[in-house]
Amino acid sequence: MLAEREAAKYPFLKVGLNLLEALDLQLDDLAGPTYTKMVDRAKDRVIQAILKGEVTAELADPQTELLSYPIAVMFVSLVGDQFLNRRYALSEAVRAYNLLQQEYEDKLIQIASEEFNWEIRKEPESLDGVMHNLKMIFNDYLRVAAGFHEAKWKLVNRKMENGWVSLTGVEAARLLQVEVEKWVNERVATPSNFPLPRPLEIRLDEIRKVFAENRSKLSGSSLPDEVINEAFPPCINYCLEGLLAGRRASHMERFALTSFLVNIGMPIDQMVSFYTDVTDFDESLTRYQIEHIAGLKGNRTKYTPPTCSTLRTHGVCRNPDSTCKKISHPLSYYRRKVWVIQKRAEEKAAREAQEAEPLNKTTEE
């Protein structure tokens, strides 16, 4: 059935919601063997979001894919954690983006206008040799693209004529991703608390366990108090080594390094002495610049380091390693590496304690 297939791809479509409503499923129905596949797929959706930050599209069995979505939403709202809500919403939105990119423009227009009320139309034109087949009214564009920081999304960098902004199909899909993320987030945002039939409870426990095991390395809440140099990403090492070697650093290199060190908690005095010891920077000017980036002076905004994509554009992304493939921000690199270093240290301590145990016993005896 075409509607079912479409709804399996895009669970936010009204047609899918109508199909689900017509089924009128109750919790006890889901606990039965008929729905085992759907419940398992729902659990997988959430676990994929936790572990990979992206849900896959399993479209070979559209019914399972469609039904698993509301069950996954139920699981997420029962966990009742804002961080998981956001991660799940983003992961579902990335899934939608991957599918939307493969659609013809007519389909994108239909979804954007019918589901999200955009004013959008087809009007092909070539800009710098790239086909821009769509035009979107500028106030819709501004609203949806407001959270993007890359220069190419700024309105001043877009071709706009009579209030219509030109877009490629992939750009429209990327903007739709924002709408889908918001849509999913609204649906998981209210924490729920009700008893589940045992088969569903077992899946929810599995999700809770995976989430608990991975939360600290995924969220931004676990930066240690002390600075751990071994966890620096390659780009920051590159900036630091350049500074130590007396190489003239670009503005972006200095900003990336300083904002990174500020955010991982290096004390201001240590940074000032560090800069002035290795260069001939003026001490008071250096202190002012660092304090400005730390949000202690000027407009009181604490700056975060640029994203990997910005650093790449400015030639500061150097020698990326295997961890770099899993992240999009130098601070995420640091968090991951810190987590790995701490986990190794804990494992080593546990091993040593275990090895020492027989000796202790012998001594006591």
Ligand code: SF4
């Ligand atoms: S991928 Fe990101 S973290 Fe890794 S070196 Fe490049 S900019 Fe730094």
